[in-house]
Amino acid sequence: MQGAGSVQSKINNPLWLLAEVTYKCPLHCVFCYNPVDYTQYGPELSTEEWLRVLREGREIGCTQLGFSGGEPLMRDDLEIMVAEARKLGYYSNLITSGVGLTEKRIAAFKQGGLDHIQLSFQDSTREINDFISSTKTFELKSKVAKLIKQHDYPMVLNVVLHRMNIDHIQQILEMAEAMGAEYLELANTQYYAWALVNRDQLLPSREQLERAERITNEFRARIGDRMKIYFVVPDYYATRPKACMNGWGSVFVTIQSDGTVLPCHEARMLPGMTFPSVREHDLRWIWYDSPGFNHFRGDEWMKEPCRTCPEKSKDFGGCRCQAYMLTGDAANADPVCDLSPHHDVVTAAVAKAQHAQTKAATAKNMTAQPIVFRDDKNSRKLSQKAQPETT
């Protein structure tokens, strides 16, 4: 695919479909990657519309399906979608906070053929879990983890890391072990949407990060095959960008709650681009022919230093949304790359993170800072000044 030719001579079929079925969420996590202006979106797709989208996705080759949100359990027709997904041959995953996952619902999902459930935890301690998500959910999540086990689902735990919880890494690992997690994703916050708004409060220091990695590696060596642990480093600490989405329009497709189809969760923010809705077009046309999906395919769009970079086929110039958010132009190199002329934007944020308080903050001393919870009120406020954070 990344041969000599730079034009879109061959477009691969998509493999992953992420269905963000709703943006309603009982949690208000400060690192949420949902668009900050989600309150401005049109009405959610109906059950019938979702079933059609699932069929169209399968027809063009998607195999992995994620039900996400918001909190997907806020849709009471999720059982219908799950059953249809299994019939169509998807390998399906429910990405959930666990809030609303009752015994009855999980039994219905099992019967419908849901393949696995990814449960998010905000931290190993009740105090931080409840503070970060601005709810009282820790005990509920522990109960849900047991339900997941009882129904013979693999236990996939996801913990988003940031400066307020990363120092609890040992406890987080032990919690995962005690729960019998088979997969543990320690995903450092990526700075988009709500997380970008709260970046100064969330970006860990280098010291915190190195300590967490060391402890994770020690734990990994001890636990062996019993638990597969993924540690995702925050890309701000890298010198090369991530191969975002494995390339624009390469394997991944997101359907938003109102039917807008995106090459990644964040792309709707990009100015001057239009992304079609499944209400107006079928997925095949959107994937193969829509201008939005073709815009950053291949490397014709690249500027220097990417254009002539020998690594461009490896990282595709990084993330278009991050380039836009931090440099004002989505066609620029992702400024995480130290070859980017805008790399100083990232190093400045990183430098700032070294000076701030490094100890795990408590709910008490954090409330003094202007941290922004993801909720409808803040979404409306942020929608009015939705501008890139140019520097």
Added chain:
Amino acid sequence: MAERNIELNSVIELQRHFRFQWEPAQQAHVLLYPEGMVKLPGSAGEIMKRVDGVATAEAIVADLEKTFPGADLRQDVMEFLEVAYARGWIRAKQNQ
């Protein structure tokens, strides 16, 4: 749980929560699991197709040799099964 490596008389089954299926869009067999997919084109798909929790490795070899006559497949198949085992796709069924 104590799992053995793959031997000729091992009954082979898919790892828990893995699913094997034919993908029309890819014109290939695939193995699906949490967060991932492996494409198993050609002979890999032919071997995995026979992993059903009933057949032994030896029976899988025999069935493949029947389907593709004239080839001595034992070594290739066993090598593939070892790799599949090492990657966690399959396991030897426990004594029943």
